[in-house]
Amino acid sequence: MELVVGRVGKPHGIRGEVTVDVRTDEPELRFADGARLRAQSPRGSTFGHPALTVTRTRWHQGVLLATFAELADRTAAETARGVVLHASRPADETPEDPEEFYDHQLVGLAVHDLDGRRLGEVCALVHGGAQDLLTVRTPEGRDALVPFVKALVPEVDLESGRVVVADRPGLVTPLPDES
Template sequence: MQLVVGRIGRPHGVRGEVTVEVRTDDPELRFAVGASIATDPPGRGPIVIEGRRWHKGNLLLVLAGVADRDTADQLRGTMLVIDSAEVEPSDDPDEFHDHQLIGLTVVTTSGEQVGEVTDVLHHGQDVLVVARAGQDDALIPFVKALVPEVDLEDGRLVVDPPEGLL
């Protein structure tokens, strides 16, 4: 599974630097000088990072073969992706990456099947989007009180929803 670690934004200056919307918790590792990163769409990459710096809170990259503003602008909107196998699992048993949760079957503590996790939203509070057959998606806050068990080996997530949540 491909994971987005960044998105190329507007050019910065006239020498081909690009801004990057960072979507990873480890930009120093993912955007290291010399790193080759796959792209979506695939035809725009892979890209090789020749330089990196932070400017006013924005990550700026110098990419191999991109020496002017026009070339940099052609990359705008390109997603920078890695394979999920490259992501180290967390040492914390209560911490999960989005790609680990997506696709899990959701059941209640009483064993009733709810649906499948299709997305994880991060809007201050992590929220699981659960697709339910013949019904609207359910939004379940990803907190221990409501999600007491995540079993990656069995591909299942147990929820203890308060009345009215589902």
């Protein structure tokens, strides 16, 4: 299993150091010296490394700065801009906080409303700046995005394989025709 742990940002200085948009609650673990991260290049990128090896990290004004063995200078660092970093993780690893979940734990869960009616299934997650979004595939084959916040997703029950969504008209269920 893999999880997204960050995205390479702009170069910092001339020695190959880059900013990292952190996408993990455990940066000290995921970006430890020697960690090897799979590199997913954005479309159209000329970046040619399948993985990056962390040689050093430090925090600077609230931003994680990282040095990777494969990025020797600013020019190399510039080619890595936008690369998404993935870390391998043991299949049985779970987040420390019981209110947090890995994507693979949520994808495939049945989605029900507060009354127990099945609305669909979680088919993906979208990680946004403000909050994450559950992508719910409805029985009609439509994908609906549900903000993954406690007010709209009050219950996640991994053991029973379901999430409860406080559905609002138009959120997952279509609005009634007004014709």
